Amino acid sequence: MMRQIYFHRDSERGTTGTYDWLVNEVKELEEAIRTQNRKAMVDEFADVLAWLASLANVVDIDLEKAAISKYDGKCPKCHKSPCQCPFSKHTGLY
Numbered sequence: 001m002m003r004q005i006y007f008h009r010d011s012e013r014g015t016t017g018t019y020d021w022l023v024n025e026v027k028e029l030e031e032a033i034r035t036q037n038r039k040a041m042v043d044e045f046a047d048v049l050a051w052l053a054s055l056a057n058v059v060d061i062d063l064e065k066a067a068i069s070k071y072d073g074k075c076p077k078c079h080k081s082p083c084q085c086p087f088s089k090h091t092g093l094y
Contacts, residue, residue, distance in 0.1 A: 010055075010057060025051050
């Protein structure tokens with residue numbers, strides 16, 4: 001859908017310009033989460049997803065295929081669903 005609607009404009013903007021828009025939308029999502037503005041969170045999640053898809057299109061990556069290939073219904077690290085990787089409270093990493 002994003003390719004159909006925006007590819008021409010996004011490809012003219014280029015990789016760096018499209019990436020910059022994605023980063024801006026992530027910052028707007030951060031603000032919406034921080035203020036707990038539900039409507040803004042819904043809108044910004046949609047915007048982040050749209051700009052991520054647009055960036056993938058610009059660099060010729062099929063985002064859906066990439067996600068399915070890597071995750072395939074399970075965690076790519078422990079190969080379980082739900083994920084059972086150990087979580088570190090200190091680092092926030094798996």
